[in-house]
Amino acid sequence: MRKNMKNLSIIDKEFKIDGSIESCGKLIIKGQVKGTIDGDVVIIAQDGEVSSTLTKVSCLTVGGSFEGELIASKELIILATGSCAGKVVCQDLIVENGGVLNADVSCNTSSRMEPAKKGKSFFSRRGRSSQKEEKQIEL
Numbered sequence: 600m601r602k603n604m605k606n607l608s609i610i611d612k613e614f615k616i617d618g619s620i621e622s623c624g625k626l627i628i629k630g631q632v633k634g635t636i637d638g639d640v641v642i643i644a645q646d647g648e649v650s651s652t653l654t655k656v657s658c659l660t661v662g663g664s665f666e667g668e669l670i671a672s673k674e675l676i677i678l679a680t681g682s683c684a685g686k687v688v689c690q691d692l693i694v695e696n697g698g699v700l701n702a703d704v705s706c707n708t709s710s711r712m713e714p715a716k717k718g719k720s721f722f723s724r725r726g727r728s729s730q731k732e733e734k735q736i737e738l
Contacts, residue, residue, distance in 0.1 A: 645680045
């Protein structure tokens with residue numbers, strides 16, 4: 600499976616796809632995609648546009664525009680030049696200053712968020728838990 604991670608596919612600026620995409624490894628979208636995407640790591644470049652009825656990926660980075668339904672099993676990153684609209688389900692969400700998020704968002708939290716649920720201060724600097732808590736907010 601590690602060999603698949605080395606795969607790289609690019610949908611270039613002048614390329615338009617209307618249909619379904621299945622990819623392994625990294626997919627970079629510089630053109631326009633309309634339809635469904637099933638992949639691992641997908642990057643929508645600054646000029647890229649995606650309008651998707653359903654996108655299932657492990658990680659999505661948006662530098663261009665995404666509109667539709669997204670399920671990201673790991674993370675969604677919206678860069679300063681990016682915009683995301685629609686319905687989003689992800690584990691981790693990162694939005695850079697200037698990035699636009701206009702979506703119905705559900706973040707599936709992991710067990711590392713449990714200390715915050717127990718009433719401990721998120722920014723606490725006491726004890727060994729502070730190192731773990733500070734790591735959560737690193738970008």
